Amino acid sequence: MQLVDKLAILADAAKYDASCASSGGTRRDSLASRGIGSTEGMGICHSYAPDGRCISLLKILLTNFCIYDCAYCINRRSSNVRRARFTTAEVVDLTLDFYRRNYIEGLFLSSGIIASPDRTMEQLVEIARSLREDHRFGGYIHLKTIPDAAPELIDLAGRYADRLSINVEMPTEAGLGALAPEKRAGDIRASMGRLRWRIEEAKEDRRAPRFAAAGQSTQMIVGADAADDRSILTSSANLYGNYRLRRVYYSAFSPIPDASRLLPAKPPPLVRENRLYQADWLLRFYGFDVDEIAPAGQSMLPLDIDPKLAWALRHRERFPVDVNTAPREELLRVPGLGARNVERILAQRRFARLRLDDLRRLRVPLRKVRPFVVTLDHRPALRERDSARLQAEFAATPAQADLFAPRP
CATH class of the missing domain: 3.20.20.70 (Aldolase class I)
Structure with missing residues (x-):
C-alpha cells in the first residue's frame, strides 16, 4: 500500500x-x-x-x-x-x-x-x-x-x-x-x-x-x-x-x-456534547459541584440553555448580584460572566464604581448579564426577574445553533 x-x-x-x-x-x-x-x-x-x-x-x-x-x-x-x-x-x-x-x-x-x-x-x-x-x-x-x-x-x-x-x-x-x-x-x-x-x-x-x-x-x-x-x-x-x-x-x-x-x-444531539463541555468547565473553574449542575431529580442537562444559566434560573433568590460589591465566587456564577471578565471587573472596581457602559467596554454580553446584576445605573426590572420569561428568551434560537456558543 x-x-x-x-x-x-x-x-x-x-x-x-x-x-x-x-x-x-x-x-x-x-x-x-x-x-x-x-x-x-x-x-x-x-x-x-x-x-x-x-x-x-x-x-x-x-x-x-x-x-x-x-x-x-x-x-x-x-x-x-x-x-x-x-x-x-x-x-x-x-x-x-x-x-x-x-x-x-x-x-x-x-x-x-x-x-x-x-x-x-x-x-x-x-x-x-x-x-x-x-x-x-x-x-x-x-x-x-x-x-x-x-x-x-x-x-x-x-x-x-x-x-x-x-x-x-x-x-x-x-x-x-x-x-x-x-x-x-x-x-x-x-x-x-x-x-x-x-x-x-x-x-x-x-x-x-x-x-x-x-x-x-x-x-x-x-x-x-x-x-x-x-x-x-x-x-x-x-x-x-x-x-x-x-x-x-x-x-x-x-x-x-x-x-x-x-x-x-x-x-x-451534538449539542449534548457541548453542554457537557460547558458543565465540565463549571466543575473545573467556577466552583460548581455535580449536584448543582445536574440535581438528583434532573439527570439530563437542558439542551436549549447552557448549564450555568439553568442553575441561575433555578436559584433566582441568589440574584441580582451587585458587581461593585459581590465577592469573586458570586460573580463567577453570573450567567455570561466568564473567569477573565470577573478578574477584569474586580480590578476595575478598585478605582471606580461600575456602570453598564463599563461592562460593555469589558465586552461583557449585556443581554445575558443584565437580568442578573446590579450596577451603579442599573437594577433589573420585574420582567427581567421572571425565570420562565428569561428561559423562553434565551432558548428562542434553535439549540443546534448554540452548539459552539462561548463557554459560560
Whole structure:
C-alpha cells in the first residue's frame, strides 16, 4: 500500500479521538536544542477549534488493526473497514516532513492493539524515542497509552511524550462491561493512578527526569449507553479528583457501519456534547459541584440553555448580584460572566464604581448579564426577574445553533 493511502485511512480513523489539545507542554525551541521542531516561537501557530481541540497536530493511528471487539469502535476486530498499518520509520518521517512544511507543530499518535498491548506500546514508544533522540525533535508529542501495557513501557512513554492519555471509553463501569467486555475498568484506573504518581513525582523532584509535563487526559463516549449526564459528570469529577487529570474529553457517539444491536440507532444531539463541555468547565473553574449542575431529580442537562444559566434560573433568590460589591465566587456564577471578565471587573472596581457602559467596554454580553446584576445605573426590572420569561428568551434560537456558543 502506498504511503498516501495509509495516511488517508489512518488519519480518518483517528478523527474519533477528541483528546488532542497541546496546552501545558514543556516550552522548547530548536535553537536551544540544536534540533528540529518547537512548541513556541516563529512559525508555530496554535490553532484550536471552538470546543478546545488543537488542529495543528499530525493526528494519526499507527494502525487500525485491533485484537479487541469493542461494540462502539469503528476499528473493532469484526468491523468491515479497510485496514492499514504504518511502520515506525514512516510515522517518524511523516512527522518531520509535515513539520518542515509548517503544517503542524507536533504529533498526536494512537493505535489499535496489534498482537498484544506490550507489542503495540513498544512501537509507540519507539516512534517518540526516535523523534526525540535520533532527530532531536522539540515539537509536541501526545501518545495514547494502552492500560494493559507493562509499567516500564508507560514510564518510557512519559519520558518522551509531553502528554499521555488513557481513554476510560465509557462513563460507567456497567457501560464498559456491556460494550467492551474485553477491557477492564480496574486496569484503566490502575494505569491512570500510576501516571498520576509518576507525573507528581517528576514535578516534586527537580532532579528527576521530565515525565509527561503536560499531564494526562482521557476521553469518554457520550450516548452509546444509557448513562445520563449526571452519571457522566460524576465520573468526570471523580477522575479530576482522584487522578488529577488535565482534561476529560467528551465524544458524542457516532453510528458506525455494521453496528451492534447493543448500540442506539441514532446518535445523541451534538449539542449534548457541548453542554457537557460547558458543565465540565463549571466543575473545573467556577466552583460548581455535580449536584448543582445536574440535581438528583434532573439527570439530563437542558439542551436549549447552557448549564450555568439553568442553575441561575433555578436559584433566582441568589440574584441580582451587585458587581461593585459581590465577592469573586458570586460573580463567577453570573450567567455570561466568564473567569477573565470577573478578574477584569474586580480590578476595575478598585478605582471606580461600575456602570453598564463599563461592562460593555469589558465586552461583557449585556443581554445575558443584565437580568442578573446590579450596577451603579442599573437594577433589573420585574420582567427581567421572571425565570420562565428569561428561559423562553434565551432558548428562542434553535439549540443546534448554540452548539459552539462561548463557554459560560
